[in-house]
Amino acid sequence: MGLLDGRAAVVTGAARGIGLEIARVLAAEGARVVLGDLNAEALHKAADDLTASGADVRRASCDVTDADRVDALVRTCKDEFGAVDIMVNNAGITRDATLRRMTERDFDTVVDVHLKGTWLGxxxxxxxxxxxxxxxxxxxxxxxxxxxxPGQTNYSAAKAGIVGMTKAAAKELGHLGIRVNAVQPGLIRTPMTEAMRADIWAAKEREVPLQRAGTAAEVANGVLFLASDLASYVTGAVLEVSGGRGM
Known part of the structure; x- marks a missing residue:
């Protein structure tokens, strides 16, 4: 018996990286999963790979800044699986630059994807x-x-906003039986972070009390906990998956 047997989940930004690993872990615990992503080619490959491993998945192209497409993504889960038991708002991008060099467009784009995208989901x-x-x-x-x-005033602002949004929604939706929580990953080993210069990466790892970067699977396990009945009395919480960095 899996922790999520019989449940239906939606994961945005699910074609690669942490989102794909979240989808994989939820499926491994019995959930039927709808994958949402804007990258059609990567999304198709992710769905094929998960299906080949025995997962019951569907895919839907989704721009999380477009309300109609987010609604359609959620509706796909409801239509295909009969319910929406779990929603993971994961989609994100970066457009890093110092305050002096960051464009207004790059600020707006990052805030729209992370903050508005999470709100729409x-x-x-x-x-x-x-x-x-x-x-x-x-x-x-x-x-x-x-x-x-530094260099992430747009990203840091959006991610902080997600915490406030999570707590507000948890208070608003709790009496309806809906739990809302957040996960805050720290330094996580992904293809994007592994492209970092070796000396910079090593310096960042030294800042972590556990003295290593985390993995996408460790983030996904945190999501699994919050999505499952193991967290049945947890709402409005922010779970740091950071190895102790930032305490």
Whole structure:
């Protein structure tokens, strides 16, 4: 028996990296999963790979800044699987630059994808969950939203906003049986971070009390906990998956 047997989940930004690993872990615990992503080619490959491993998945191209497409993504889960039990708002991008060099467009784009995208997913999923009388929503924030990162005023602001949004929604939706929580990953080993210069990467790892970067699977396990009945009395919480960095 898996922790999520019989449940239906939606994961945004699910074609690669942490989002794909979240989808893989949820499916391994018995969930049927709808993968949402804007990259059609990567999304197709992710869905094929998960299906080949025995997962029951569907895919839907989704721009998380477009309300109609987010609604359609959630509706795909409801239509295909009969429910929306879990929503993971994971989609994100970076457009890093110092304050002096960051363009207004890069600021707006990052805030739209992370903050508005999370809000649209939260809204769409909660409307279905309200009718069901249950559901678990997990928003992916970042340690950058807690401590801030130079060169990431846009990203840090958006990720901090996700925390406030999570807490407000948890208070608003709790009486309906809907739990809303957030995960704040720290330094996580992904293809994007592994492209970092070796000396910079080593310096960042030394800042972590556990003296290593985390893995996408460790972030996914945090999401699994919050999405499952193991966290049945947890809402409005922010789970740091950071190896202790940023304490």
């Amino acid at each position: 939260l809204r769409a999923a909660s409307l279905v969950m309200r009718e069901q009388g249950s559901g678990a929503i997990v928003n992916i924030s970042s340690l950058s939203g807690k401590v801030g990162n």
